[in-house]
Amino acid sequence: MSSILVVGSLAYDDVRTPVATRDGVLGGAASYFAMAASLYAPVRLVGVIGDDFRDEDIARLRDRGIDLAGLERRRGRSFRWTGTYDFALDTAETINTDLGVFGDWRPRVPDAFADSELVFLANIHPEIQLATLAQVKAPKAVALDTMNYWIEHEKDALVRVISKVDIISINEGEARQLCETFSIVRAAREILALGPKVLVVKRGEHGATLFTKDAMFLAPAYPLEEVVDPTGAGDTFAGGFIGYLAECAAFDDATLRRAVLHGSVCASFAVERFSVEGIAAADRAGIDQRYEALRAFTRV
């Protein structure tokens, strides 16, 4: 089993869906990722919170066994995101982003975390991803997520960090935007040519596609009767995916495929409730049950 380092945001989210509203609930890429990945392997978290961050939310992370030695508390407000979803519950419309203490934060990886074996660089400025990566000694695999904003405004830096990582997980739309092509197959080839050995294209309710140099794996989303809040689905997916790889300490094709299904399963728990509540309530037995169900749903 390998250790996992995650570097990214912890946030308070204000979320509106057509049926309900939640204000000031725990969110952020690192929160979702860590809650999922910690079901599989030891997780170390590097992040920043403001002085408004609730002790009970720190406790939720700690109770999951997440090592918070890299969690800085600074004066000011925690990162706050306000978003809304329409009836299709797919793409969030951002109403407001208040970076707070996250705005000028430069992650410092504690010495004790420098030997982490798997690293997940959650969505943040690509220059900061590069600077963070430089603080890790000899990771077995580095994974990266990003967003449309950096593709639009910091493409050169983003391409530089992509060339240094092993695994990249991005949305379908972002893959298209990055490569300026509508064809995902073509975009995948171009992204892998930048350096990564593994690309996961997340397709929301439609699942995810894994691309390597030699293979492609088409994974469905776990079918749910009802989705409550899709916030964090992608980061929870990444948590299950990287978590499973860490648990297996392997990166072969068969392990990668199973890891994608674990990502789908974790995401399915996340979207069933608001905030991190869904993935927080999941345990490994429940994960394994849905994993077997998902395999049965795809077996020919």
Place this chain on the structure above:
Amino acid sequence: MSSILVVGSLAYDDVRTPVATRDGVLGGAASYFAMAASLYAPVRLVGVIGDDFRDEDIARLRDRGIDLAGLERRRGRSFRWTGTYDFALDTAETINTDLGVFGDWRPRVPDAFADSELVFLANIHPEIQLATLAQVKAPKAVALDTMNYWIEHEKDALVRVISKVDIISINEGEARQLCETFSIVRAAREILALGPKVLVVKRGEHGATLFTKDAMFLAPAYPLEEVVDPTGAGDTFAGGFIGYLAECAAFDDATLRRAVLHGSVCASFAVERFSVEGIAAADRAGIDQRYEALRAFTRV
């Protein structure tokens, strides 16, 4: 091997995509369906054409071995559909529909076709689907397609015909509309409760989901680098799906799953070219090659 009867439209389409335009090309649900299904089993076609219908298009169908004893030629124009696609190449916007001779057509199933073992009732007024079905003696399985217009305007008749068929194939959006729910899982349960034993929910580039009382099968679309014209993809899917069932003369769960993948493969050939050109150029060796590739893309 079972015989297949298809009842539906033959049309001339005017199609606009962001990169090209084709006018007056062979289209219609029955054309696409029959071109695909005839790769698997004997196909009998019941349809109507106007006096503008080209002999060369009749020859294309006949050369595929399709029995055209149920093809009526009437005075007037053939059904003509004009549609346009945006860059995403997913949903067609209908610019114009000119029903022509199709408008007041009442299908007559020739006596020689009355013993057909599989029946595909392509999209048409549900009352006409019912009247057509009454002309077939003892089919092993009847499948039905429909469209949003009938769900909106002829729901009672549509529900009556749905209750008499074994297999229904509809789009994701139509399933939602029919059951007035966003949840496909819930819609599937409601549709199966109406009578059919098998439901296939078509999800375009995202694949298709098979629902039976006891099982669910999540099938991807065959991944293509480029889509040229998605017109007819759903009917070609149905042709591959029903064609494979006819070839196997079986309806067990394993056969149904393989049939869905054959549907995906046939649709992938259809969308690679305009009109029926893509599926017309496909042969069984090419189909089987993509089928094996698609299995490999989903194997865990």
